[in-house]
Amino acid sequence: xxxxxVSIKDVAKITGLSPGTVSRALSRPEMxxxxxxxxxxxxxxxxxxxxxGVARALVNSKSYTVGAxxxxxxxxxxxxxxxxxxxxxxxxxYRLLLSMPEISRVxxxxxxxxxxxxxxxxxxxxxxxxxxxxxxxxxxxxxxxxTMWSAVPxxxxxxxxxxxxxxxxIINHLASLGHQKIAFISGVTQNNERAAQRxxxxxxxxxxxxxxxxxxxxxxxxxxxxxxxxxxxxxVDRSHDITAIVCGNDYLATGAxxxxxxxxxxVPQDISVTGINDNDYAAYLxxxxxxxxxxxxxxxxxAAKYLIEVLKGNHTxxxxxxxxxxxxxxxxxxxxxxxLS
Amino acid sequence: xxxxxVSIKDVAKITGLSPGTVSRALSRPEMxxxxxxxxxxxxxxxxxxxxxGVARALVNSKSYTVGAxxxxxxxxxxxxxxxxxxxxxxxxxYRLLLSMPEISRVxxxxxxxxxxxxxxxxxxxxxxxxxxxxxxxxxxxxxxxxTMWSAVPxxxxxxxxxxxxxxxxIINHLASLGHQKIAFISGVTQNNERAAQRxxxxxxxxxxxxxxxxxxxxxxxxxxxxxxxxxxxxxVDRSHDITAIVCGNDYLATGAxxxxxxxxxxVPQDISVTGINDNDYAAYLxxxxxxxxxxxxxxxxxAAKYLIEVLKGNHTxxxxxxxxxxxxxxxxxxxxxxxLS
DNA sequence: TTGTATGCGTTATCAG
DNA sequence: CTGATAACGCATACAA
Numbered sequence: 001x002x003x004x005x006v007s008i009k010d011v012a013k014i015t016g017l018s019p020g021t022v023s024r025a026l027s028r029p030e031m032x033x034x035x036x037x038x039x040x041x042x043x044x045x046x047x048x049x050x051x052x053g054v055a056r057a058l059v060n061s062k063s064y065t066v067g068a069x070x071x072x073x074x075x076x077x078x079x080x081x082x083x084x085x086x087x088x089x090x091x092x093x094y095r096l097l098l099s100m101p102e103i104s105r106v107x108x109x110x111x112x113x114x115x116x117x118x119x120x121x122x123x124x125x126x127x128x129x130x131x132x133x134x135x136x137x138x139x140x141x142x143x144x145x146x147t148m149w150s151a152v153p154x155x156x157x158x159x160x161x162x163x164x165x166x167x168x169x170i171i172n173h174l175a176s177l178g179h180q181k182i183a184f185i186s187g188v189t190q191n192n193e194r195a196a197q198r199x200x201x202x203x204x205x206x207x208x209x210x211x212x213x214x215x216x217x218x219x220x221x222x223x224x225x226x227x228x229x230x231x232x233x234x235x236v237d238r239s240h241d242i243t244a245i246v247c248g249n250d251y252l253a254t255g256a257x258x259x260x261x262x263x264x265x266x267v268p269q270d271i272s273v274t275g276i277n278d279n280d281y282a283a284y285l286x287x288x289x290x291x292x293x294x295x296x297x298x299x300x301x302x303a304a305k306y307l308i309e310v311l312k313g314n315h316t317x318x319x320x321x322x323x324x325x326x327x328x329x330x331x332x333x334x335x336x337x338x339x340l341s
Numbered sequence: 342x343x344x345x346x347v348s349i350k351d352v353a354k355i356t357g358l359s360p361g362t363v364s365r366a367l368s369r370p371e372m373x374x375x376x377x378x379x380x381x382x383x384x385x386x387x388x389x390x391x392x393x394g395v396a397r398a399l400v401n402s403k404s405y406t407v408g409a410x411x412x413x414x415x416x417x418x419x420x421x422x423x424x425x426x427x428x429x430x431x432x433x434x435y436r437l438l439l440s441m442p443e444i445s446r447v448x449x450x451x452x453x454x455x456x457x458x459x460x461x462x463x464x465x466x467x468x469x470x471x472x473x474x475x476x477x478x479x480x481x482x483x484x485x486x487x488t489m490w491s492a493v494p495x496x497x498x499x500x501x502x503x504x505x506x507x508x509x510x511i512i513n514h515l516a517s518l519g520h521q522k523i524a525f526i527s528g529v530t531q532n533n534e535r536a537a538q539r540x541x542x543x544x545x546x547x548x549x550x551x552x553x554x555x556x557x558x559x560x561x562x563x564x565x566x567x568x569x570x571x572x573x574x575x576x577v578d579r580s581h582d583i584t585a586i587v588c589g590n591d592y593l594a595t596g597a598x599x600x601x602x603x604x605x606x607x608v609p610q611d612i613s614v615t616g617i618n619d620n621d622y623a624a625y626l627x628x629x630x631x632x633x634x635x636x637x638x639x640x641x642x643x644a645a646k647y648l649i650e651v652l653k654g655n656h657t658x659x660x661x662x663x664x665x666x667x668x669x670x671x672x673x674x675x676x677x678x679x680x681l682s
Numbered sequence: 683t684t685g686t687a688t689g690c691g692t693t694a695t696c697a698g
Numbered sequence: 699c700t701g702a703t704a705a706c707g708c709a710t711a712c713a714a
Binding site: 348349350360361364365368392393394395396397398399400401 | 690691692693694
């Protein structure tokens with residue numbers, strides 16, 4: 001398959017110089033005489049020559065591309081995190097090759113293999129928990145990795161978010177307002193360490209505050225408006241003494257809110273609804289919702305910066321040790337106080 | 342820079358076969374004897390050999406990668422569109438190289454050049470309107486392109502959304518409810534053909550329905566909660582006879598809603614608020630909001646499918662003609678009716 | 683400072 | 699069915 005584009009040889013031919021010189025003029029300008037360089041640059045722009053990054057990547061075994069596998073949960077996608085990740089990478093001269101499989105269909109090792117075949121220099125993953133095969137690939141290729149938004153410590157370096165601390169913020173807040181008996185609408189915890197840690201944190205905080213969270217009042221469901229709606233209805237039909245419903249994410253909280261309203265239940269006067277937020281929407285739109293938000297901007301940015309450092313050779317990409325300096329623990333967000341009774 | 346990974350030669354050496362045969366066993370299994378292939382496959386998995394896609398891309402001048410430049414507007418990102426784009430590409434065996442610059446800082450030609458250097462096979466752009474330089478690059482490289490969510494006809498093939506028709510849906514609806522004098526909070530129309538067409542559509546529909554939309558009641562502002570909030574306050578302070586506020590996107594609508602509530606204005610009894618949605622959130626969360634939504638899933642999917650066909654050679658990637666078959670005109674979404682007085 | 687030659691890992695062509 | 703060889707476009711070591 002013969003390419004039809006201008007190559008370095010064409011530029012060489014026209015300028016009467018050698019391919020080597022042209023190459024140098026482009027990537028090591030200081031190694032070439034002023035006039036020669038100018039002549040080359042002129043013909044380059046005249047011919048519309050564009051470096052073939054594939055060939056360059058082959059010889060350098062470096063593609064300046066970072067791959068990311070970011071599973072999504074229904075319509076919950078991590079746009080802010082992605083944005084900051086991408087723009088931070090871009091600032092460092094890297095491109096983002098993105099794989100975002102639906103979580104129910106995710107086959108991480110396979111996704112990673114595809115990315116590696118594409119010639120990525122580093123890898124971004126969501127969360128700390130990964131199948132052994134994933135770890136094997138990473139170890140085997142010795143490819144720099146960073147995990148984003150891990151909720152539990154893991155073997156890979158990553159930007160950690162303390163989901164349990166977030167849960168404590170919420171429950172402590174509710175306790176301070178005098179709430180006693182609460183319910184929790186959780187996301188599916190299987191294969192989702194964040195959901196699992198949120199649930200665990202809620203349970204621990206409830207105990208610490210001597211509150212009550214009956215097993216029957218923990219509903220585990222997929223993230224979604226409708227799911228939150230149904231779960232909330234089930235809860236209020238079942239237990240009449242709940243004063244607060246905490247939700248594992250903002251979709252659930254939003255659905256729950258609608259459900260309560262449809263029953264004529266006042267929020268937050270009769271029942272308080274709290275959401276752990278993946279999105280800034282719910283929090284803004286409905287002030288009757290108590291929310292705690294995740295610092296997505298920071299996560300993406302920190303992850304990108306770390307990788308760029310590693311790729312510069314400034315860190316040893318040792319997959320055995322956790323990069324503690326990058327752990328974001330101090331802030332999972334603030335609780336927006338509102339006029340709960 | 343000597344690569345440290347297993348290559349096809351290593352597999353060849355161990356199996357005692359030639360590199361060519363190993364290559365064939367992997368990419369053209371039918372051309373190689375059953376036993377030989379099995380022997381190769383065994384050593385391949387034993388050595389953990391992974392094809393070097395960069396080398397493959399070089400010789401084939403095909404990388405199975407599609408580049409996309411999707412500017413974002415503040416926190417408005419097109420997650421659903423991206424999701425369906427990515428997953429549809431993936432089904433067709435393509436990877437997505439994503440560039441998502443903040444719209445205020447976008448330098449499209451430069452972004453495209455970077456993607457092209459990376460060796461993409463095709464390009465995805467947002468909207469129909471692009472600087473001449475962009476068109477020149479595309480023409481020059483003769484690279485397959487598709488535009489997503491173009492609001493006006495353009496020189497490039499694309500998935501078109503009729504924003505004006507959407508605007509008519511809204512205004513006709515308001516007219517049928519008896520509204521006479523309305524206001525419009527628009528996104529910044531400069532460099533945003535969608536925002537511009539929304540505004541234009543609203544104006545035309547207002548005339549067609551013999552309604553009133555004073556120049557002073559058109560506020561153009563950045564997309565955002567706060568911006569919508571401020572704009573709505575300004576409107577109600579200025580004009581006391583408006584019965585409906587239409588907003589250019591859901592962030593604006595959400596902010597406007599909050600503003601009216603803060604003034605004790607009932608929605609929709611006193612003033613009706615309508616949003617054109619980039620997001621399913623506002624619509625769900627607040628039933629007092631009338632919304633019209635954009636079919637993002639379809640857009641991403643259609644764009645991907647088109648490109649895959651083009652790359653298969655089934656369409657001529659002629660940048661001169663608009664791919665009419667791909668234009669999505671029939672549905673920019675439904676108006677959710679609500680109990681407007 | 684510039685030219686020449688070689689190799690990066692793969693696939694395609696052409697013999698055998 | 700398999701092997702040898704030449705390319706893909708670029709970067710670099712080495713020679714001039």
